[in-house]
Amino acid sequence: xxxxxxxxxxxxxxxxxxxxxxxxxxxxxxxxxxxxxxxxxxxxxxxxxxxxxxxxxxxxxxxxxxxxxxxxxxxxxxxxxxxxxxxxxxxxxxxxxxxxxxxxxxxxxxxxxxxxxxxxxxxxxxxxxxxxxxxxxxxxxxxxxxxxxxxxxxxxxxxxxxxxxxxxxxxxxxxxxxxxxxxxxxxxxxxxxxxxxxxxxxxxxxxxxxxxxxxxxxxxxxxxxxxxxxxxxxxxxxxxxxxxxxxxxxxxxxxxxxxxxxxxxxxxxxxxxxxxxxxxxxxx
Amino acid sequence: xxxxxxxxxxxxxxxxxxxxxxxxxxxxxxxxxxxxxxxxxxxxxxxxxxxxxxxxxxxxxxxxxxxxxxxxxxxxxxxxxxxxxxxxxxxxxxxxxxxxxxxxxxxxxxxxxxxxxxxxxxxxxxxxxxxxxxxxxxxxxxxxxxxxxxxxxxxxxxxxxxxxxxxxxxxxxxxxxxxxxxxxxxxxxxxxxxxxxxxxxxxxxxxxxxxxxxxxxxxxxxxxxxxxxxxxxxxxxxxxxxxxxxxxxxxxxxxxxxxxxxxxxxxxxxxxxxxxxxxxxxxxxxxxxxxxxxxxxxxxxxxxxxxxxxxxxxxxxxx
Numbered sequence: 366x367x368x369x370x371x372x373x374x375x376x377x378x379x380x381x382x383x384x385x386x387x388x389x390x391x392x393x394x395x396x397x398x399x400x401x402x403x404x405x406x407x408x409x410x411x412x413x414x415x416x417x418x419x420x421x422x423x424x425x426x427x428x429x430x431x432x433x434x435x436x437x438x439x440x441x442x443x444x445x446x447x448x449x450x451x452x453x454x455x456x457x458x459x460x461x462x463x464x465x466x467x468x469x470x471x472x473x474x475x476x477x478x479x480x481x482x483x484x485x486x487x488x489x490x491x492x493x494x495x496x497x498x499x500x501x502x503x504x505x506x507x508x509x510x511x512x513x514x515x516x517x518x519x520x521x522x523x524x525x526x527x528x529x530x531x532x533x534x535x536x537x538x539x540x541x542x543x544x545x546x547x548x549x550x551x552x553x554x555x556x557x558x559x560x561x562x563x564x565x566x567x568x569x570x571x572x573x574x575x576x577x578x579x580x581x582x583x584x585x586x587x588x589x590x591x592x593x594x595x596x597x598x599x600x601x602x603x604x605x606x607x608x609x610x611x612x613x614x615x616x617x618x619x620x621x622x623x624x625x626x627x628x629x630x631x632x633x634x635x636x637x638x639x640x641x642x643x644x645x646x647x648x649x
Numbered sequence: 650x651x652x653x654x655x656x657x658x659x660x661x662x663x664x665x666x667x668x669x670x671x672x673x674x675x676x677x678x679x680x681x682x683x684x685x686x687x688x689x690x691x692x693x694x695x696x697x698x699x700x701x702x703x704x705x706x707x708x709x710x711x712x713x714x715x716x717x718x719x720x721x722x723x724x725x726x727x728x729x730x731x732x733x734x735x736x737x738x739x740x741x742x743x744x745x746x747x748x749x750x751x752x753x754x755x756x757x758x759x760x761x762x763x764x765x766x767x768x769x770x771x772x773x774x775x776x777x778x779x780x781x782x783x784x785x786x787x788x789x790x791x792x793x794x795x796x797x798x799x800x801x802x803x804x805x806x807x808x809x810x811x812x813x814x815x816x817x818x819x820x821x822x823x824x825x826x827x828x829x830x831x832x833x834x835x836x837x838x839x840x841x842x843x844x845x846x847x848x849x850x851x852x853x854x855x856x857x858x859x860x861x862x863x864x865x866x867x868x869x870x871x872x873x874x875x876x877x878x879x880x881x882x883x884x885x886x887x888x889x890x891x892x893x894x895x896x897x898x899x900x901x902x903x904x905x906x907x908x909x910x911x912x913x914x915x916x917x918x919x920x921x922x923x924x925x926x927x928x929x930x931x932x933x934x935x936x937x938x939x940x941x942x943x944x945x946x947x948x949x950x951x952x953x954x955x956x957x958x959x960x961x962x963x964x965x966x967x968x
Contacts, residue, residue: 383769386764386767386768387768387770387771389764390764390765390768390771390775391771391775393761393779394774394775394778394779395778397778397779397781397782397843397846398778398781400782400790400793400794400797400843401781401782401785401793403793403796403797403804404789404793404796407796415802416802417802418801418802419802419807419810420802420803420804420807462684462687462688465680465683465684466684466685466688468680468684469680469681469684469685470684473677473680473681475681475685477685481685481688481689484689484692484697485688485692488692488696488697491696491700491948492899492902492903492944492947492948492951493903494903494905494924494927494944494947495700495703495944495945495947495948496695496696496699496700496703497927497928497931497944498703498927498931498937498940498941498944499698499699499700499702499703499706499941500695500699501713501931502699502702502713502937503694503695503698503699505713505714519695521691522687522688522691522692524692527688546674551675551676552674552675552676552677552679552680553676553679553680556680577784580786581786581787581788583786583787583788583906584905584906584928587909588932598786598788599786599787599788599789602788602789602792602910603788603909603910610799610802613792613795613796613799616792616795616796617792617793617796619789619792620788620789620790620792620793623786623788623789624784624785624786624789627784627785627786628781628784628785630784631777631781631784635777638784639776639780639850
């Protein structure tokens with residue numbers, strides 16, 4: 366225990382152990398934040414400064430030239446647009462299908478329900494790497510290679526989402542649904558107007574997780590797109606620029622553009638994201 | 650009309666199965682058939698059929714655009730296991746990565762989670778800072794880390810230089826973090842520890858679900874800090890621990906993207922993993938049957954390890 370005497374009366378007591386703990390944690394936090402900061406400040410440096418020796422931390426003359434070159438000349442805006450198109454299709458549809466299947470599995474009784482539920486659950490145990498080759502063959506048969514459909518269709522249903530929404534639908538009181546039925550609502554209406562609004566927090570969480578997964582998706586788009594026209598951000602980022610030093614500078618600017626929306630999402634939805642990942646274990 | 654409905658509702662409802670029978674469910678059939686039909690079709694086409702198809706085709710010389718597929722029996726499997734030195738190299742690399750990521754990584758995550766759990770100040774900021782890297786796409790992260798690892802203008806070598814100058818040590822050599830066969834995999838592993846936030850959050854959730862009363866009871870019984878950790882925290886954290894280890898193993902054994910972006914599997918195949926090998930065999934060499942055989946061998950390894958871990962970690966008691 367350290368006692369700091371500040372003035373006549375005020376004595377601040379600081380426990381040494383607690384102080385050391387906080388200092389260690391803050392230093393660790395700075396180490397964790399450093400690569401992000403480094404990416405951030407480097408995106409605003411001219412290429413010559415990025416590849417100069419010795420390196421600088423803050424840009425000497427901040428410029429948008431590197432970002433602008435990456436966005437227009439390297440055409441990252443096309444990849445950005447592709448990523449947006451895929452996410453705009455996959456996120457709402459997969460959230461809706463998850464809620465629908467989850468609702469049906471939770472609120473109705475029908476033959477084969479348990480079997481189908483376990484079948485969906487079982488798909489989560491299959492390593493994605495195993496399915497890569499045969500699903501590629503399926504995409505070939507369906508003539509999906511090099512199309513937006515190839516990037517979108519395999520994401521329209523998600524076993525994880527169905528599982529999550531089924532849990533959420535468990536919290537919807539059956540009496541409420543019955544009340545709507547008595548008032549003459551059809552089942553689709555009961556689902557859309559009664560059940561869905563009640564699970565809005567879960568829908569939002571699933572939408573965020575699906576957006577993150579869609580934005581990060583790498584292996585599948587890498588396999589099914591060979592035309593640059595269809596590259597999403599991760600593919601573009603992995604393949605452009607080459608090994609040259611300026612290439613590294615432009616890639617860094619590209620990484621900044623890729624990550625910016627994610628950091629924005631994190632800043633807004635931090636609570637939901639941390640809670641959902643802590644509870645479910647989606648990715649590692 | 651109204652009368653009959655009310656009468657039906659008023660009837661006592663016996664069990665969950667019969668619930669709602671008294672109320673007309675307009676469109677129930679559409680809901681069930683629509684949802685289950687479409688989802689079963691989807692998983693049938695994109696998961697179950699491919700799984701079976703790949704298994705069958707792993708016994709063929711399978712190329713996707715070739716009409717005739719030649720049956721080769723178990724020779725794909727035999728070649729992978731007994732004649733392909735590269736497979737064993739990839740297996741070794743993958744195991745090396747998995748051990749570092751699971752054994753060391755898990756304890757790192759637990760350690761940070763324990764520290765964070767006992768911090769009283771800046772908790773919101775600290776959690777966000779440790780978690781932030783998880784949000785960053787692995788590809789974008791790999792780009793940034795390649796930049797950090799760059800030998801000449803990368804920040805890491807220059808930081809080492811500064812430190813050695815400050816301590817008046819001889820000038821350190823320019824380390825090729827990603828270009829030296831002995832360092833490349835370690836560099837990727839270090840990068841991967843940067844993503845500890847995800848598993849750390851799971852540990853934090855586990856730690857916070859332990860009721861405070863257990864610690865108070867232990868204190869009253871005279872348990873010191875270590876004893877409280879050893880006999881309260883550790884056993885109660887065991888399910889979380891098991892989950893983190895199993896998921897971590899499954900994911901580590903399928904690692905691919907960081908190697909693809911950081912090193913391309915090199916130098917000298919030192920970062921070639923099993924999934925990378927599978928990817929090369931299929932999409933570079935068009936040997937689909939062979940790649941399918943690799944994938945099933947990997948699947949068996951993952952299954953056996955998961956079952957082993959789940960059995961070893963099973964608890965025979967509950968609170």
